[in-house]
Amino acid sequence: MKNDLIQQINPLLNRLSVQLASRFEHQMDNELTVKQVLLLELIRTGCASTKDLAAQLNISMSAVSQILNKLEAKEYITRSINPENRREILLKLAAKGERHFEEAQMLEDEINRDVYGQLPLEDLKHFVLILGKLNEIVKGE
Incomplete structure (x- = not known):
């Protein structure tokens, strides 16, 4: 059971990353x-x-x-x-370079709010907690 769940994590994370990146790229100036x-x-x-x-x-x-x-x-x-x-x-x-990063950050924030904002508050709290724990585990290795 635990191994089955572990096997699902990376494909789900990869799919999420690709979908978020696709939204970002589609809306960002190319x-x-x-x-x-x-x-x-x-x-x-x-x-x-x-x-x-x-x-x-x-x-x-x-x-x-x-x-x-x-x-x-x-x-x-x-x-x-x-x-x-x-x-x-x-x-x-230059100013245009600075503006590129400001616009990219605003777009990323908007996409994150649109996607993660659909989760209930408790799910968001657990998600952040789990990501923090995983970062600590990886950092400790």
Whole structure:
């Protein structure tokens, strides 16, 4: 019985993730590719050198430069020379890049409210409690 339930968990979680991602993607502006969004996220979280971006995405520095060129042309990022080290280029989200993440967060919140909001309060409390326990179990391993 317990093993049968355990066997159902990952397929259900995967299906839920795919369905939520599909809703998100369907409603989100699709001007950007997946790699462009990943690169923007890395820049947003402080990874700002071409070398580090290439390592994080497991792609060549040339590929990163091409993606950066497109993001700069679309006005999602700005590049500037580091005044303390003129050989270094500083990458920063432009206003359009910041707006992309604000809109994405608002859409994610809306989708989560629409989906999870249909659960009774007690179910939500149990769900959050169980997810917390699972995170602790995984962290402890």
